[in-house]
Amino acid sequence: MAMNQCKDIENGESKLEDLEKPFLVHKKIAEYEDVKANERDDESGSIGMLLLSTFVAVCGSFEFGTCVGFSAPTQSAMREDLSLTLAEYSMFGSILTIGAMIGAITSGRIADFLGRKGAMRMSAGFCITGWLAVYFSMGTLPLDIGRFFTGYGIGIFSYVIPIFIAEIAPKNLRGGLTTINQLMIVCGSSFAFLIGTMITWRTLALTGLVPCIVLLVGLFFIPESPRWLAKVGLVKESEIALSRLRGKDADVSRESAEIQVYIETLQSLPKARILDLFDSRHIRSVIIGVGLMVFQQFGGINGIGFYVSETFVAAGLSSGKIGTVAIALIQVPITLIGAILMDKSGRRPLLMVSATGTFLGCFLTGISFFLKDQNLFIRWVPFVAVSGVLIYMASFSIGMGAVPWVIMSEIFPLHVKGAAGSLVVLVNWLGAWAVSYTFNFLMSWSPTGTFSIYSGFCALCVLFVAKIVPETKGKTLEEIQTSINS
Template sequence: MGTDESDSLIPKQRPCMWMAVSATLIAACGSFENGACSGYSSPTESAIISDLGLTTSQYSVFGSLLTVGAMIGALGTGPLADYVGRKWTMRISSGVCVAGWISIMLSQHAWSLDVGRFCTGVGIGIFSYVVPMYMAEIAPKELRGRLMVSSQLMVALGMTMAYLLGIVVTWRSLTFLGIFPCLVQLIGLFFVPESPRWLAKIGRIKEFEVALQRFRGKDADIHDEATEILDSLASSAIVPQAKVQDLFQRQYIRPVIVGVGLMALSYLNGSSAILYYASDIFESAGFSSGDLGTIVLAAMPVPLSIVVGLLLDRIGRKPLMLFGAAGTCLGCFLAGASFLLKEYEGASTLVLAMNLTGITIYVAFFVVGISGLPWVIIFEIFDLKIKAIAGGIATSVAWLACWLVSYTYSYLESWSAAGTFFMYCGVCAATFLFVIKLVPETKGRALEVIHVSMSSDESHALNNAVK
């Protein structure tokens, strides 16, 4: 990196921040892509059905293929990221997404539309794993949470942009919203270093030191951090490369339970149903149209994600997750109670107010405490030895839970809308208890320290001391 005489006047933290933030933003283009893909199907439904002559069931297949592709993409990402590196994995994902969007843009038949949707699903499945992994491995421990939560912000921004632009442009033109961040990332990756921890893992020590120095700044002393990383890798190298059955060993079982459990609970709580079917939920409660409520919900994630970024490295992950779990529990309870009350009073003002308040509370607390934090946690608690396998499994579980909830919601709602939300309320309560009992606080701790504390017999004592 070029320097000049003014460098001596710049605090040492600023060079570190510049490269870390630049690399984080380039990686976060993959998160924006995730949001754009997720938000694409909602505003384009009627136009695609009309232009291509699809049935509702055919469009449902088109929508669901995103999560199917994401599950498959997430499963294979760990070994791929370990073999070719974090940067090349992001390049591959960008290429797959661009190919998918082009297929959608040029579609004249249902099959090419489905192929494109499946490809974009595979791409965001890869992104959902490798983007937070790369961010966790390059960030200084004091800024790790703040930088990683930018992934959540970009997902929210991508989804909001898809909703808003989908109102004013054609469904074919909207595909450029998905192509653009991929092109930005493909170019930007040429200008940022590879993950230092991955370089050290494959034995490229000189490149590891250069990359770490670039991320920490030319004047930063990286000796202690580099030694800590290399010592951790040397210890893990004694053990053969992890396999699926190794995840059940004593030193790995707790981080695996925490990671997989968090991802499952974070999506079994009804989030995908509420976010995907918000308009239908409001109309079921008695609103003449769900558009106003949907617009309100679409506008909430971006500013709330910014708030999370400001708070995460100050008050920690665990308090925010407990706050989010309690709030989503309350929101689901109010929404469920509104549907229960509707059975007796119909669409009264009280029912409408309770429903709108409950859903709004749910989304607000979900964004603040649940949406992005499990992705931060899993890439902090899995060490390099098991990160490829455990992270891939946890990510796939998240997409599986997302598909399961979105697929079953219409059936559950036809059974009992009130019962459905009370079920989601129970999952939110279980999440609160799970976080209290098992999830460690990782704020301000080096990744290697977290890994040791999670795998040692004294991990519970260490985690209690952090609380």
């Protein structure tokens, strides 16, 4: 978005003008929003409905976390109760990511057709069905179907919840409220890790119903996204929804007019396809976005996170409960610290520190298994393994978990964000499936080798960020595009 030429973008008579149009239009929108944001900050109004709406939405984020965290504390009990082989449990654990990948790919159309609330209702329905199938299952087929359904549900949640929060929040609160999404995912995962060490796996499956039920009930009391209502032509309903979100005494006419202008401008932009992303103007952004997702996943997060309890047992602990509880306790505060540092230290330093920490954690865990194989310092092996995994999880939570998604949202021009988002999400979930499915097989082959592979990807991530990823903190989208394409 580095083009500032004063040319006519309405006629589209030349290729150069067609290329410039999205950049100039987006710049015009950004400048207009910046001017109006200061005016909106001074408006009085209640944020009670805004906070309630955000709370209801992030119940889906919490559900996301419980689904991801379910397999870690339940592996040994489920394999024993249902006589599951290693391959069968690996399929159960990883099929969540296949469902999530399909859910994420279809979520955009679902959210546009049913609305943001309708998409959340549909997602909650899939999750409830999935958890009940897991609870009542006596064999692998219903178990896998249930896990797939919960995966599909959280795939929709992963798209629609951040979109809904961003669309209902005023600009001055949008960043903070959107951060709650990632925080609640971590809270849900930590909850599953913690509670799963105290109750049976079937009871843990039932706890997954709670956030879905709260979400479904709460949706009756909150408004639909004003931007979606305006997009489908329900202008009056959009203004009513805005009034509920901003407070009955707030003047929403200006914001409503801005939404209309924004939607009309978006509709005038050219529709991008996946192939358009490989144009020379966008190829570096694609490399950055896809590369960060590859390193995020192939650093081992879903393998380590899904099966952490059994990893501790393999390292020599009598039970994986202590290590699992420790992970549950550190994830939330570390994620909070990362959210605070993101806009203070910058994206690149946070990524590099995070990737370095995940490398160190994998390296230490690999060393612990090497010592065990060589029958050296056996008393220290469990301590080194737990320390390595804790360092890994804390380091991932502070940067590699959230920052790649933030950068992805910043590096693509407005008119290709939809296609780019689909590609990046597809790569992310494919990587998540590959790692979560192969982890147990790799551990059977060589625990030392497994963590050596992950540590190698973490080390490569540091180099990738240092050489290719630009700093996006405090820059306009136009400035980011200039730094990428220069």
